[in-house]
Amino acid sequence: MSVRLQRARPWLGTLVEMRVDAADTACARAAIEAAFAEVEAAHRRMSFHEPDSDLSRLHAALPGTAVDIDPRTLDVLRCALELAERSDGHFDPSIAGELVAQGFLPAPRSPFVPDRGANWRDVELIEAGRVRLHRPLWLDLGGIAKGYAVDRAIEQLLAHGADIALVNAGGDLRAAGAFEEIVHLRGADNSAVSGAVAIRDAALATSIGAATRRRSGNAWIGTHFDARDRRAVGLSAAASVIAPTCMLADALTKVVFAAPAALTRRVLDHYRAQAVVDEAGTARHYSNAA
Amino acid sequence: MHVRWLIPFGAAAVSQAAFATQYMSVQQAQQEAFAGASEFRPTAAPDAAALAAVGAPGGWSPQIFTAQAGDKKLGWLIVDQVIGKSEAITYSLALDTAGTVIALEVLEYRESHGGEVRMPAWRKQFVGKTAADAAALNRDIKIISGATLSCRHLTEGVQRLLKLYQAALKTPA
Numbered sequence: 001m002s003v004r005l006q007r008a009r010p011w012l013g014t015l016v017e018m019r020v021d022a023a024d025t026a027c028a029r030a031a032i033e034a035a036f037a038e039v040e041a042a043h044r045r046m047s048f049h050e051p052d053s054d055l056s057r058l059h060a061a062l063p064g065t066a067v068d069i070d071p072r073t074l075d076v077l078r079c080a081l082e083l084a085e086r087s088d089g090h091f092d093p094s095i096a097g098e099l100v101a102q103g104f105l106p107a108p109r110s111p112f113v114p115d116r117g118a119n120w121r122d123v124e125l126i127e128a129g130r131v132r133l134h135r136p137l138w139l140d141l142g143g144i145a146k147g148y149a150v151d152r153a154i155e156q157l158l159a160h161g162a163d164i165a166l167v168n169a170g171g172d173l174r175a176a177g178a179f180e181e182i183v184h185l186r187g188a189d190n191s192a193v194s195g196a197v198a199i200r201d202a203a204l205a206t207s208i209g210a211a212t213r214r215r216s217g218n219a220w221i222g223t224h225f226d227a228r229d230r231r232a233v234g235l236s237a238a239a240s241v242i243a244p245t246c247m248l249a250d251a252l253t254k255v256v257f258a259a260p261a262a263l264t265r266r267v268l269d270h271y272r273a274q275a276v277v278d279e280a281g282t283a284r285h286y287s288n289a290a
Numbered sequence: 291m292h293v294r295w296l297i298p299f300g301a302a303a304v305s306q307a308a309f310a311t312q313y314m315s316v317q318q319a320q321q322e323a324f325a326g327a328s329e330f331r332p333t334a335a336p337d338a339a340a341l342a343a344v345g346a347p348g349g350w351s352p353q354i355f356t357a358q359a360g361d362k363k364l365g366w367l368i369v370d371q372v373i374g375k376s377e378a379i380t381y382s383l384a385l386d387t388a389g390t391v392i393a394l395e396v397l398e399y400r401e402s403h404g405g406e407v408r409m410p411a412w413r414k415q416f417v418g419k420t421a422a423d424a425a426a427l428n429r430d431i432k433i434i435s436g437a438t439l440s441c442r443h444l445t446e447g448v449q450r451l452l453k454l455y456q457a458a459l460k461t462p463a
Binding site: 006007008009010011013014015017029168171173180181182183184185186193195196197198199200201202204205206240242243244272274276285287 | 291292293294295296311313314322379394395396399433434435441444445
């Protein structure tokens with residue numbers, strides 16, 4: 001016999017929901033507490049808003065200064081930079097200056113304004129857990145950090161003896177163990193379900209342009225960009241990605257929006273990920289990964 | 291990693307589905323927050339003036355329980371509800387006698403009043419392989435990807451309860 005426990009708490013700007021099956025209640029509760037502790041750590045380290053986060057300390061330092069960064073933040077930064085490279089810079093975590101300029105993020109305490117010519121190549125990960133910005137830029141790890149928190153929570157749940165585990169942070173989710181979870185997918189019209197998928201031992205993330213866009217004059221502005229020309233993308237699209245980890249799934253939704261189709265397919269295949277993009281009443285599937 | 295696509299995209303939305311999850315009962319929240327308690331005494335909510343003083347909206351009525359171990363007061367468990375644009379969240383906040391937060395748990399989440407998610411007619415577009423898939427899809431929605439739920443209302447609710455503690459529950463020094 002096993003017991004099922006389900007808990008939800010507010011973190012990462014959304015509701016983080018966990019479900020475990022474990023041998024007994026004490027085991028399930030210990031697993032969930034350890035997992036929420038990981039989520040809290042990711043929230044505090046990688047928040048754009050929290051004044052003591054690693055990102056805030058990095059933004060407060062002068063360009064060229066090496067800043068000590070938590071290994072967890074480094075993991076996320078490393079993943080973001082790798083995806084920036086693989087996507088030829090269409091995806092770029094240094095786009096945060098654009099998000100601040102358009103009012104989607106608050107201006108950080110920083111001695112500089114971002115250089116519009118700066119990009120991910122100006123972020124250097126140096127030895128012993130330190131990071132140096134070579135030009136003035138601001139980083140946003142938002143969704144990727146959320147995905148990472150989900151992955152760390154899943155690791156904790158399994159390490160504490162959970163037989164099966166599910167973590168869902170506002171739509172960034174991951175399932176682990178011998179069960180299939182059916183997930184309904186929102187489409188480009190944020191209020192409608194447009195698809196469904198069953199996943200096992202996999203992560204899924206969805207980004208929806210309509211959920212965050214707003215009017216500016218008579219045009220839409222949104223939170224997703226093709227960083228190569230700083231053009232807004234995905235304003236009327238939804239991208240769902242299924243990947244081995246939730247950090248990858250979330251980050252890849254941004255690649256799907258920003259990169260050309262052929263490049264998107266190469267990047268998805270590299271990570272053994274699948275995707276579906278819903279836009280203007282048609283769906284494009286990227287599901288032939290080997 | 292294993293994936294089965296069950297419903298194709300682009301299906302017309304025709305029906306509505308509400309979406310709700312219950313995580314914990316009030317009793318579970320009480321017992322987990324105060325394992326040593328022998329009793330949870332229902333405690334009268336502060337009067338209207340005290341509620342107004344903490345900026346409470348009209349009709350606000352949090353349920354307050356005092357956790358006791360015999361004669362010793364351990365703290366309070368307060369059950370409250372916040373209502374957002376399309377969701378209602380019932381949650382509990384456990385405070386010790388010094389007003390320190392012991393636990394914050396969501397008890398129940400509901401998408402409600404106009405926040406229903408429109409669903410396609412599953413049977414018509416169904417591409418899954420088994421009858422079990424069909425049944426699962428037609429049951430309540432368990433998880434919707436891309437939910438953009440903000441926890442802002444919940445954060446505001448907790449701030450309000452902490453003010454309520456200062457104004458009405460805290461033992462005068």
